[in-house]
Amino acid sequence: MDLVESFTIGFSVILGWKPLLIIVMGVIFGILAGAMPGLSPSTAVALLVPFSYTMSPALALILLTSIYIASNYGGSITAVLINTPGTPSAAVTAMDGYPLTQQGKAGKGLGTALIASTIGGAIGVVVLILFAVPLARVALKFSPADYCALALFGLATVASMSRGNVMKSMVAILFGLLIKTIGIDPISGVSRFTFGNDMLYDGFTLIPALIGLFAISVVFSKFETWTGVGRVMDKIDNKLPSLQEFLKIKYTILRSSIIGTVIGIFPGAGATIAAFISYDMSKRASKEPEKFGHGSLEGVAAAESANSSSVGGALVPLLALGIPGSATDAVLLGAFMLHDLVPGPMLFQDNPEIVYGIFSALIVANIVMLFLGLYGNRLFIKVVSVPESIMYPLILAIAIIGSFAVNGSMFDVAACIGFGVVGWFFKRYGYPVAPVVLGIVLGKMVEENFRRAVMMDGYGVFYRDKLAFIVLLIAFFSFVWPLYKAWRHHRQPATSGNNEAKI
Amino acid sequence: MEYFSEGRGLFIWAIALILISSGIYTGFRYSKMKDYSGQTLTPLIMIVLSLVLWVVTLGFPTEDAGPAILPRLWIFWLILLSTVLLFSCVTGTIDKDPKRGRIGFLGIGVGLVVAYYFAIQHLGYFISSFLFLAIAMYMLSYRKPITILLVGTGWVLFSYLIFYKMLYIQLPLGFIEDFI
Numbered sequence: 001m002d003l004v005e006s007f008t009i010g011f012s013v014i015l016g017w018k019p020l021l022i023i024v025m026g027v028i029f030g031i032l033a034g035a036m037p038g039l040s041p042s043t044a045v046a047l048l049v050p051f052s053y054t055m056s057p058a059l060a061l062i063l064l065t066s067i068y069i070a071s072n073y074g075g076s077i078t079a080v081l082i083n084t085p086g087t088p089s090a091a092v093t094a095m096d097g098y099p100l101t102q103q104g105k106a107g108k109g110l111g112t113a114l115i116a117s118t119i120g121g122a123i124g125v126v127v128l129i130l131f132a133v134p135l136a137r138v139a140l141k142f143s144p145a146d147y148c149a150l151a152l153f154g155l156a157t158v159a160s161m162s163r164g165n166v167m168k169s170m171v172a173i174l175f176g177l178l179i180k181t182i183g184i185d186p187i188s189g190v191s192r193f194t195f196g197n198d199m200l201y202d203g204f205t206l207i208p209a210l211i212g213l214f215a216i217s218v219v220f221s222k223f224e225t226w227t228g229v230g231r232v233m234d235k236i237d238n239k240l241p242s243l244q245e246f247l248k249i250k251y252t253i254l255r256s257s258i259i260g261t262v263i264g265i266f267p268g269a270g271a272t273i274a275a276f277i278s279y280d281m282s283k284r285a286s287k288e289p290e291k292f293g294h295g296s297l298e299g300v301a302a303a304e305s306a307n308s309s310s311v312g313g314a315l316v317p318l319l320a321l322g323i324p325g326s327a328t329d330a331v332l333l334g335a336f337m338l339h340d341l342v343p344g345p346m347l348f349q350d351n352p353e354i355v356y357g358i359f360s361a362l363i364v365a366n367i368v369m370l371f372l373g374l375y376g377n378r379l380f381i382k383v384v385s386v387p388e389s390i391m392y393p394l395i396l397a398i399a400i401i402g403s404f405a406v407n408g409s410m411f412d413v414a415a416c417i418g419f420g421v422v423g424w425f426f427k428r429y430g431y432p433v434a435p436v437v438l439g440i441v442l443g444k445m446v447e448e449n450f451r452r453a454v455m456m457d458g459y460g461v462f463y464r465d466k467l468a469f470i471v472l473l474i475a476f477f478s479f480v481w482p483l484y485k486a487w488r489h490h491r492q493p494a495t496s497g498n499n500e501a502k503i
Numbered sequence: 504m505e506y507f508s509e510g511r512g513l514f515i516w517a518i519a520l521i522l523i524s525s526g527i528y529t530g531f532r533y534s535k536m537k538d539y540s541g542q543t544l545t546p547l548i549m550i551v552l553s554l555v556l557w558v559v560t561l562g563f564p565t566e567d568a569g570p571a572i573l574p575r576l577w578i579f580w581l582i583l584l585s586t587v588l589l590f591s592c593v594t595g596t597i598d599k600d601p602k603r604g605r606i607g608f609l610g611i612g613v614g615l616v617v618a619y620y621f622a623i624q625h626l627g628y629f630i631s632s633f634l635f636l637a638i639a640m641y642m643l644s645y646r647k648p649i650t651i652l653l654v655g656t657g658w659v660l661f662s663y664l665i666f667y668k669m670l671y672i673q674l675p676l677g678f679i680e681d682f683i
Contacts, residue, residue: 224604389643
C-alpha cells in the first residue's frame with residue numbers, strides 16, 4: 001500500500017462531523033489541561049482514557065493524541081502570562097515569555113508560542129510519517145531477542161536521561177517492572193505474588209495504576225503544600241507578533257523543530273530536555289544572545305517548537321516498535337491495549353486505518369490548535385482561572401470514576417488510590433513516577449520476549465543475534481555510565497569533607 | 504528457606520524484616536543523620552518488599568527461563584540500588600529530607616478519598632460523589648454554598664449522563680437502587 005492510498009484511508013477516518021468534533025474537543029481539553037499547572041500531558045491523557053471506552057479504537061486514539069499534542073502548547077499559556085509553567089517543558093518558555101508579559105507584550109509571547117508550536121508540531125508529524133512507516137517494515141524482521149533488547153534499551157535511556165538522581169529513577173523503573181510480574185505468568189501459567197487474592201490474577205490493571213500515579217498523586221502533593229491561595233490572572237494585551245518579527249525567527253523555529261523531533265525519538269528524553277537543548281543552541285546561534293532571558297521571541301520560539309515537535313518524534317518508537325518514548329506515550333500504549341490493539345509493526349499491516357487515522361488527526365489537530373489559539377486564548381485563560389479548591393476535588397472525582405469504569409471493579413478504585421499514595425510518596429522524596437509507569441508498561445514486553453528467546457535459542461541468542469547484542473551493549477552503557485558519573489560526583493565532595501553534596 | 508515462602512513462615516519473615524527496617528529507620532531518626540531519615544524510607548521499603556517477594560519466588564517451579572527468573576533479576580537490582588541509596592543516606596551524599604508539609608491536612612485529604620471509596624459501596628456512586636465534592640471543596644476553604652451545590656449537582660448529572668447512560672458503566676447505586 002503506498003503512502004497516498006494509506007492517507008486516503010487515514011483521512012477517510014477523520015473526515016466526518018464526529019471525528020472532527022472529537023479532534024476539536026481533544027484540542028480544547030488538551031490546551032486547558034496543559035495550561036493548568038500541575039496537570040501534565042500524561043495526566044491529561046490518563047484522565048480522558050475512561051471517556052474513550054465505548055468509542056471505536058480509531059476515534060479513541062484520535063481523541064487522546066489530539067489532547068497530547070495540544071497540551072504541550074497549553075503549558076505555554078500560563079508560563080507566558082503568570083510565570084507558572086503548565087507543563088514541565090513550558091518552564092523554558094517562561095524564561096522569555098514572562099519577561100514579555102512584564103513588558104506589556106503578552107500577546108506577542110503567546111502568538112510566538114502558538115505559531116512555533118504549530119510549526120514544530122507539523123514538522124514532528126512529518127518526521128513521524130517518514131520514519132515510523134519504514135521503521136515498522138524493518139521491525140517486522142525483529143526476533144524476540146531484538147525486542148527484549150530494545151525494551152531494555154528504552155528503560156536504560158529513560159533512567160539515564162531523567163533529571164535528578166539517576167539511581168532513584170532506576171529504582172522507580174525496577175519497582176514498575178516488579179509490579180508487572182504480579183499475576184498469572186503469561187508463559188507457564190504459574191500464579192505469582194497474588195497471595196491467594198483472585199483479583200490479582202491478571203495483575204494490576206494498567207489504567208487505574210496510571211491514573212493513580214499521575215493524577216491522584218498530584219492532588220495529594222497539592223494537599224501537602226496547600227496554602228489556599230487561588231490563581232489570579234491579570235488583563236492581557238492580545239497583539240500578535242508582526243510578519244517581520246515572525247520572519248526573523250523562522251530559522252530558529254525550523255532548527256528547534258528538528259532538534260525537538262530527533263530528541264523526542266529517544267525514549268526518556270522527552271519535551272523538557274528537547275526544549276532546554278534547543279533553547280541553548282538557539283542562544284548560541286542567535287545574533288542577539290543577550291536578549292535571551294529578557295523577553296526574546298527567539299527564546300520562546302525555540303522552546304515551544306522543540307517541545308511540540310518532540311510529540312511526533314516520541315510517537316515513532318511507540319507506533320513502529322511498541323516502545324513508549326515518554327510517560328504520555330506509556331498512557332497511550334495503555335489506551336491501545338484497552339482497545340485490544342498492540343502498537344508495533346503488525347499494527348501497520350492489520351489496522352492501517354488506525355495508524356494513518358492518527359497521522360491525519362495529528363495534522364488536523366495542529367491546524368485546529370492554531371485557530372483555537374488565535375481566537376480562544378482569552379477564553380482559555382478565564383477557564384483555567386477556576387479556583388484550585390474546585391479543580392482538585394473534580395480531578396479526584398474523575399480519577400475515581402475513570403478507574404472504576406475500566407472493569408467495573410472497586411478493587412481497581414482501591415488500587416488507583418493506593419498508587420496515588422505511592423506516587424505522592426515517590427515524588428516527596430525525589431523519585432520520578434514516569435519510570436514506574438514505563439516499567440509497568442514495558443515489563444511484559446521484556447519478560448515475554450526474553451523468555452521466548454531463551455526457550456527457542458538458549459541464553460547465547462543475546463550474543464549471537466547481532467542487533468540484540470549491539471542494542472544490549474548500548475543499553476548496558478546507558479545504564480552504567482550515569483551510575484559511574486554519579487559515583488565520581490560523590491567522591492569529590494566526600495574527600496573534601498563536604499557532607500551535603502548531592503548526587 | 505522454603506519454609507518462609509508461604510503461609511506462617513512468610514508472615515514471620517515479613518514481620519522480622521519490617522521490625523529490622525523500623526529499627527534502622529529509628530536509628531537514623533535519632534542520630535546525627537536525622538536530616539536524611541525520610542530518605543531512608545523508600546530504600547528500606549524496597550528492600551523489605553524485595554526480600555519478601557524473593558522468598559516467595561523460592562516456591563516457583565525451577566526451570567530454565569521459568570517464572571522466577573525475571574522477578575529475581577529485578578529483585579537483585581532493586582536490593583543493590585536501594586542499598587547504595589541507603590548508604591548515601593549514611594554518608595550524606597543524597598538530598599536532605601524535604602520540609603515537613605501539612606501532613607495532617609494531607610492525612611485528612613487521603614482519609615476523605617478512602618471514605619469516598621467506602622461510601623460508594625454503601626451509599627452508591629451519585630450520593631457519595633455529591634457529598635465528597637461538597638466536603639472536599641469546603642475542606643479546601645471554598646465558601647460559596649451555591650457554587651458548591653452547582654458543582655456537586657453538575658458532576659452527578661454529568662457522570663449519570665456520560666458514564667451511566669451513554670457508556671453503560673454500571674456504577675454502584677447503593678440504597679437508591681431499590682427506588683429506581
